[in-house]
Amino acid sequence: GDVYKRxxxxxxxxxxxxxxxxxxxxxLEKFKELSNCMNGLCLIKKVIVAxxxxxxxxxxxxxxxxxxSMELAQNPYGNYAIQVALxxxxxxxxxxxxxxFKGKYAQLSMLKFSSNAVEKCIEKADLQLRNEIITxxxxxxxxxxxxxxSYGNYVIQxxxxxxxxEMKVSVGVAIQDSICHLTDKKLKAKWAQILNKSS
Numbered sequence: 001g002d003v004y005k006r007x008x009x010x011x012x013x014x015x016x017x018x019x020x021x022x023x024x025x026x027x028l029e030k031f032k033e034l035s036n037c038m039n040g041l042c043l044i045k046k047v048i049v050a051x052x053x054x055x056x057x058x059x060x061x062x063x064x065x066x067x068x069s070m071e072l073a074q075n076p077y078g079n080y081a082i083q084v085a086l087x088x089x090x091x092x093x094x095x096x097x098x099x100x101f102k103g104k105y106a107q108l109s110m111l112k113f114s115s116n117a118v119e120k121c122i123e124k125a126d127l128q129l130r131n132e133i134i135t136x137x138x139x140x141x142x143x144x145x146x147x148x149x150s151y152g153n154y155v156i157q158x159x160x161x162x163x164x165x166e167m168k169v170s171v172g173v174a175i176q177d178s179i180c181h182l183t184d185k186k187l188k189a190k191w192a193q194i195l196n197k198s199s
Contacts, residue, residue, distance in 0.1 A: 024057055025060075028064055032064070119155060159171055
């Protein structure tokens with residue numbers, strides 16, 4: 001329960017490395033359930049950051065995150081676990097996690113919590129991987145829906161602001177091609193303005 005979580009958090013602060021490592025391993029065993037509640041998330045954030053000091057625990061952490069990535073991304077607390085990992089570790093270390101969303105980036109962009117995780121993934125990815133994610137989003141049959149979606153529209157704006165060179169042109173073309181299919185005049189004007197500002 002909550003007392004157990006608090007005890008672990010205290011131990012992570014006060015114990016020596018040997019004991020900390022044992023506690024991290026214990027928490028990783030319960031990674032999914034801890035990541036999906038508010039008190040557990042506080043602990044998981046500390047565990048993720050602590051894993052940076054114990055490189056041999058990284059593969060276990062990443063395999064847990066990859067195994068539950070879709071569920072974590074869509075969870076009000078779990079999505080923060082993903083964001084903390086992306087902020088804490090290098091792009092290379094996060095590659096398995098970034099790859100676990102392949103083929104699902106457009107779908108995740110439409111949901112409240114996972115859209116935040118998608119934006120962080122786009123920021124974290126190296127140029128090649130970022131271009132792959134962007135290509136997946138702009139060539140998705142959900143692109144028009146994303147432009148109209150309360151969360152997806154922010155992902156597209158992020159994509160437009162972060163894309164470079166030819167990829168930025170491709171994003172602009174995708175938006176331009178979709179504007180004519182929008183029936184809402186205000187939305188049409190909004191996207192035309194966004195495009196105008198970015199050029």
